[in-house]
Amino acid sequence: MASIERAALEIREMDDLAALDSPIHALHPLAKLLTTMVYLLTVVSFGKYDLSGLFPMVLYPALLFSLSGISVKTCFYKLRMVLPLLLAVGVFNPLLDRAPLVRLGGVALSGGVISFLTFTLKGLFCLSASFLLAATTSLDSLAAALRKLRLPKMPVTLLLLSFRYVSVMMEELAAMTTAYRLRAPGQKGIRWNAWGSFLGQLLLRSMDRAEELYASMRLRGFQGDFPYAEGRPLSGRDLAYFLLVTLGLLAFRIWNVSRLLGGLLL
């Protein structure tokens, strides 16, 4: 299968993951969305040298991975294009901040190394949590949850249509690339002088298709709201999940659990 077709299929596979059956999938999208937002805010609120305080935040994605049945491998595979960027964010910190901050055994670790690790972990945790939200909740349900939070119709609809448009564009790109390759044997990729018309055609074709897709939505009553994706109302279980996780995260933020445990053991 061509790499573009594989990429298009990968986007659709997020729908497959969201359709799995697990205790996390069964939670109300609004509860999951709010919990994820609290988690992201808590993670980014840790200071750049607070590596030990940040570390217990791994428990939330770990819990979700184990309960949702989605493997860590799937997550890292889907995020493989973004992960290198995480490293790039703090890669120069060890060079810029060389003052020793902590000693680990006989090794002195500089502030730059600690902040680099903190940034990387923060990014990893945030990406994992966002991925888990998207992989356990359909995009339409998420859009419905955003509307419940009183977000305006326009940006929510744009988010939804962008997702659909990316799939459509990838499909068109796959079809056009195949057509090109069949008439250009022996060529590696697409010649530079064909890129202009190729991209123009791709844009026009995918816009035509996206327009028809949107017309199809409007013809079936879509007006920017998501009654079809709302499902059941919030239950006591959803509220309990949100409150328990939020309290746990706040506790991790207020008390340095790593240090407390370390103090008990040493």
Added chain:
Amino acid sequence: MIRFDHVSCAYEKGRTVLRDLSFSLEKGEAVGLVGANGAGKSTLMKALLGLMPYEGEITVDGLKVEERNLREIRRKLGFVLQNSDNQMFMPTVAEDMLFGPLNYGMKREEAEKTVDEVLLSLGITELKGRHNHRISGGEKRMAAIATVLAMKPEVLLMDEPSSALDPWNRRMVIRTINALPVTRLIASHDLDLILDTCGRVLLLSGGRLAADGPAEEILTDRALLEKHRLELPLRFGGENPR
């Protein structure tokens, strides 16, 4: 049920696609819309659905096709697109079928019951939980029809319903169309399908209504069809290139 009164449509100045069209469709009628490429079949459908501006007057069940009536009109009209990929945008067939009814305010339990009934009537219950990107072209076409029927439309509009279908699936679509107790307007180049499903034919040519009459009469008139760049249906000896 549907009335076109001196309707004209243009995409841009100087490029008129429909010219002074007047006709009406009675409740329960099955009408075929035929014509060569560029005759205006798809444009006529778009104008009827309020997807493009027009001059003259189009009414559906007495309601003029204009912005303030579009929601009510679109509730009455079910449109099956030529490309099912553009019609099926939800992850699964069942979710796609629920999309329309729930948007129009049907209760979830009732909508789910309707989905089951429609799937059963089309003989495709096994598709219910299947993912749209994992079903075949024929299955997708049947599922696309199901998404529209779940809205319980009063009029069914279909654009090239047999395109990309194998003979078995084509036969299934014909049976499905014939079993529907609603008004039907079917645009197609497949004149044999039109003969099998429609009692009346509208022949469009260059945006004008070139003929309007019984399907058996129009689709057996070789001179008329050839004048408008069409051929007899294959069963009546339509040209075989071999």
